[in-house]
Amino acid sequence: MSLTNLFATRTEGMKASEIRELLKLLDQPEIISFAGGIPDPALFPREAFARAMARAVSAEAAGTTLQYAPSEGYLPLRRWIVGYMATLGIACTPENVLITAGSQQALDYLGKLFVDPSDTALVGWPTYLGALGAFNAYQPRYDRLDPAANRGPAEIAADAEAAGGRVKFAYLSADFANPTGVTMDLAEREAVLDMAETLDIAVIEDAAYQALRYSGTAYPPLLAIEIARKGDLEACRTIYCGSFSKTLAPGLRVGWVVAAKPVIGQMVLMKQAADLQTATLNQVVTAEVAEELFDEHVAMLRKVYGARLQAMLASLERHMPKGVSWTRPEGGMFIWVHLPEGEDGAKLLERALATEKVAFVPGNAFFADGSNRNTLRLNFSMSDEATIDAGIQRLARVMDAAGIR
Amino acid sequence: MSLTNLFATRTEGMKASEIRELLKLLDQPEIISFAGGIPDPALFPREAFARAMARAVSAEAAGTTLQYAPSEGYLPLRRWIVGYMATLGIACTPENVLITAGSQQALDYLGKLFVDPSDTALVGWPTYLGALGAFNAYQPRYDRLDPAANRGPAEIAADAEAAGGRVKFAYLSADFANPTGVTMDLAEREAVLDMAETLDIAVIEDAAYQALRYSGTAYPPLLAIEIARKGDLEACRTIYCGSFSKTLAPGLRVGWVVAAKPVIGQMVLMKQAADLQTATLNQVVTAEVAEELFDEHVAMLRKVYGARLQAMLASLERHMPKGVSWTRPEGGMFIWVHLPEGEDGAKLLERALATEKVAFVPGNAFFADGSNRNTLRLNFSMSDEATIDAGIQRLARVMDAAGIR
CATH class of the missing domain: 3.40.640.10 (Type I PLP-dependent aspartate aminotransferase-like (Major domain))
Structure with a gap:
C-alpha cells in the first residue's frame, strides 16, 4: 500500500529546492557560505520586537492577539x-x-x-x-x-x-x-x-x-x-x-x-x-x-549590507580569473557570476565544499529549463567584510584547481 | 480592463464562507452569538505565552526565532x-x-x-x-x-x-x-x-x-x-x-x-x-x-466548556418547542439542531438578528450540496452559562414568532 499512487498529477512538478537541500549541509562552522539568501540575524530589530511582543501578550491585548x-x-x-x-x-x-x-x-x-x-x-x-x-x-x-x-x-x-x-x-x-x-x-x-x-x-x-x-x-x-x-x-x-x-x-x-x-x-x-x-x-x-522604526532600521541595513556588497565586488575584482564575469548590483543580497562556457556550477560547488569549504548556489536552478549551468549566485548579506574576502579567495583557489582561467 | 477574466477556472468554486461573513455582523455587544466556532479568549494561557515570548525574543534566542x-x-x-x-x-x-x-x-x-x-x-x-x-x-x-x-x-x-x-x-x-x-x-x-x-x-x-x-x-x-x-x-x-x-x-x-x-x-x-x-x-x-502546561490547561478547558455544554443542553430542554431536536455531544464546541421539515435556518437567522438579537449558523452551509436547510449550528464555547440560557430563550421566542412548534 502506498498513498503516493493517489497523489494528484500536480505533485509531479514539486521537486526539492536545491537551495533548501544545500542549506542543510552548511551547518558546519568552518564553511564560508555565500549560498543562503537570508538576512543577518545580528541586525534584527530585536529590542523593538521584544517591546511589541510584551505589549501584545499583556492582559489587555492577548485576548485579541492570540485569537x-x-x-x-x-x-x-x-x-x-x-x-x-x-x-x-x-x-x-x-x-x-x-x-x-x-x-x-x-x-x-x-x-x-x-x-x-x-x-x-x-x-x-x-x-x-x-x-x-x-x-x-x-x-x-x-x-x-x-x-x-x-x-x-x-x-x-x-x-x-x-x-x-x-x-x-x-x-x-x-x-x-x-x-x-x-x-x-x-x-x-x-x-x-x-x-x-x-x-x-x-x-x-x-x-x-x-x-x-x-x-x-x-x-x-x-x-x-x-x-x-x-x-x-x-x-x-x-x-x-x-x-x-x-x-x-x-x-x-x-x-x-x-x-x-x-x-x-x-x-x-x-x-x-x-x-x-x-x-x-x-x-x-x-x-x-x-x-x-522602519525607515531608520532600513537606513542602517543599507549601510551595513552596502559595505558588504562593495567588499564582495572589490574582492571579486582582486581574485577572480579573467574568464569569470559578474553583475554589479546597486542593492539586494546577491551577485551573479558567469563562468566560462562549458563550466558547471554544480560540479564546482561539489569541489568547493570538498576542498576549500566555501559554498554558493549553482545558477541553473534559477532557469525554468535548468539551462545555463555555467552560472552561480553569491550572497553577501550574511558575512562580514573579512569573511567575504576570505571566502572569495577560497572560491578563486577552487576555480584555479578546476582549471578555470 | 479586468483581471477577473484571467482567473483560473478553480476560482469558480471559491465562495465567501457564510460563517466568516456572519462574524463581521456580530460586533454589536447586544447580540448573543452562538454563531462563532472560536475558543473563549479569557481562557488563553496568556501568562505562559508571555513568558515564552519573552524568552523567544531574548538576545540569545532572537537570532533563531526571528530567522x-x-x-x-x-x-x-x-x-x-x-x-x-x-x-x-x-x-x-x-x-x-x-x-x-x-x-x-x-x-x-x-x-x-x-x-x-x-x-x-x-x-x-x-x-x-x-x-x-x-x-x-x-x-x-x-x-x-x-x-x-x-x-x-x-x-x-x-x-x-x-x-x-x-x-x-x-x-x-x-x-x-x-x-x-x-x-x-x-x-x-x-x-x-x-x-x-x-x-x-x-x-x-x-x-x-x-x-x-x-x-x-x-x-x-x-x-x-x-x-x-x-x-x-x-x-x-x-x-x-x-x-x-x-x-x-x-x-x-x-x-x-x-x-x-x-x-x-x-x-x-x-x-x-x-x-x-x-x-x-x-x-x-x-x-x-x-x-x-498542555495537560493541566486542557483539563481546565474541559471543566469550563463542559459546564457550558451542559447549560446549553439543559436550556434547550427547557425552552425548545416539541418539533425541534438536537444532538447531545460529549465534547467539542457545537450542538446541532434540527427544525421541523420545511423550515429554513437562514430565514430564521434573519429574523433572529432583526428581532431578538441572537445568532447561530444556518446548517445548510455544512452540506456539500447546500441541502438540509432546516438545520442550524449552536456554539457554546464563547458564552457563560447565564448568557447561554438568555440566548436560548431568545431563540425560543424567535421560533415561536416564526410559528415553529
Whole structure:
C-alpha cells in the first residue's frame, strides 16, 4: 500500500529546492557560505520586537492577539502599508491590501488565482526559483520574459495558445532581482507594461528586495508607473508583492499584496479557505515595529549590507580569473557570476565544499529549463567584510584547481 | 480592463464562507452569538505565552526565532507532538510530523496533494465547511461518507469513475465533529477503515476538537486503530491533522499533520513552495507552552466548556418547542439542531438578528450540496452559562414568532 499512487498529477512538478537541500549541509562552522539568501540575524530589530511582543501578550491585548482575526489582515498593519506604498508613488486603500504569510505565500496564491494547467507564465531567465516552485503546483508552461528580445507579443501569445492555454501573467522582480542582483531601468519597466497591455495579462511585481538600495537612483515600481499612466489602481494590471522578511525579520512570516479590489477580494476568499489568516500576533507586532522604526532600521541595513556588497565586488575584482564575469548590483543580497562556457556550477560547488569549504548556489536552478549551468549566485548579506574576502579567495583557489582561467 | 477574466477556472468554486461573513455582523455587544466556532479568549494561557515570548525574543534566542527555519517545522515542537501522539496510541517519529499554519492549512495541502479535478472526496453530510472550502480549490466532486448506507464501495467507486476521476480520500472528524458535535463509535471507525481499504483511498482524520472531551469514554483515533491493525504507521492510509487552536490559542496559527513519511515528505515540498515554513517564533513559543502546561490547561478547558455544554443542553430542554431536536455531544464546541421539515435556518437567522438579537449558523452551509436547510449550528464555547440560557430563550421566542412548534 502506498498513498503516493493517489497523489494528484500536480505533485509531479514539486521537486526539492536545491537551495533548501544545500542549506542543510552548511551547518558546519568552518564553511564560508555565500549560498543562503537570508538576512543577518545580528541586525534584527530585536529590542523593538521584544517591546511589541510584551505589549501584545499583556492582559489587555492577548485576548485579541492570540485569537482568530479577519482573513484580509490586521487593519493597522494594512494602514501602515498604505502609507508606505504612498511613499513609492502607489495610492491605495486598506481594501487594496491583503496580508500574507510572507511574499512566498503571495506567489502561491497568485499561481492558484491565475494558472490553469498549460497556461503560460512569463518569467525571467533566470528568475527566483521559489517563484517557479510556487507556480509549478498549478502546472504552468513557462516562456521567457524579455521585452527586448526578437520575439514579439504576437509570437508569445501564439506559442501559448499552441501549448493549450494562454499567457496569464509576467512575473518579475524589478529591483536587485534574486538571483542576478540586476535592476530594470525605466525603459525596461515601461516595456513590460506595454507588453502586458498588448497581451492583456497580469504583471506580478515581486518587490522583496526593493527597500535594500545601497547606491544609485531608485526607479518607481511598475505599479506606480502604471498608476501614473492610468490614474487609478483599480484600472491597473500590476499586482505588487511586498515582504517584511528582508527589512524587519523573516521568522514572523509577514508579507503583503497590493492590487485592484477584485483581485484582493478573490485572494481573501482563497486565504480564508487555505489557512484562515496570517497569525494575528505576528501582524500586530510587525505593525508596531514598522511604525516605530522602519525607515531608520532600513537606513542602517543599507549601510551595513552596502559595505558588504562593495567588499564582495572589490574582492571579486582582486581574485577572480579573467574568464569569470559578474553583475554589479546597486542593492539586494546577491551577485551573479558567469563562468566560462562549458563550466558547471554544480560540479564546482561539489569541489568547493570538498576542498576549500566555501559554498554558493549553482545558477541553473534559477532557469525554468535548468539551462545555463555555467552560472552561480553569491550572497553577501550574511558575512562580514573579512569573511567575504576570505571566502572569495577560497572560491578563486577552487576555480584555479578546476582549471578555470 | 479586468483581471477577473484571467482567473483560473478553480476560482469558480471559491465562495465567501457564510460563517466568516456572519462574524463581521456580530460586533454589536447586544447580540448573543452562538454563531462563532472560536475558543473563549479569557481562557488563553496568556501568562505562559508571555513568558515564552519573552524568552523567544531574548538576545540569545532572537537570532533563531526571528530567522528562517526548516519547512518541516521546529524540531522540539515536532518532538512534543510525537510524545502527545503516543498518548493517543499513535507511535511516530519527528519525520512523520509536519507543522502547518493551523489545521486549516493541512486541509488545503491535502486537497492539493490528492485531488485532480473531477476526483471524488468522501465527506460527511454535513461536514466542516472549512474543509469543503479548502478542497474546493482543487475542484473535487463530493460523495457522501456514510459506511452504514446502502451504497457500498463498489457503487461509490463506479460513480466516481463515471464522474471522470476516482475516489481519493475520505475526510472526517471522529470526535465532536463540527458542526454536529457527534462522535463516531468504535464500529463506525472500523467501518471507515474497512471501506478505505476496499476503495484503496486515504483517510483524512481532522482531530481539531479531539482533546475537548467533557464526558463519556474516549475512542482511539482512526490512525491509532489502523496502526494497531497493521503494526506500523508507515503502512497506514490515515493522515491525522491536529491543531493547537482549540487547546492553546488560534491566533498563532500552529497545527500539525502526522502521516507516513512519503506523505509528509511530499507535503514538506509543498509547504516549502507555498509559504516556506510556519512562523518560527510561533512554533517555539507553542512548544514551550505545550511542554509547560498542555495537560493541566486542557483539563481546565474541559471543566469550563463542559459546564457550558451542559447549560446549553439543559436550556434547550427547557425552552425548545416539541418539533425541534438536537444532538447531545460529549465534547467539542457545537450542538446541532434540527427544525421541523420545511423550515429554513437562514430565514430564521434573519429574523433572529432583526428581532431578538441572537445568532447561530444556518446548517445548510455544512452540506456539500447546500441541502438540509432546516438545520442550524449552536456554539457554546464563547458564552457563560447565564448568557447561554438568555440566548436560548431568545431563540425560543424567535421560533415561536416564526410559528415553529
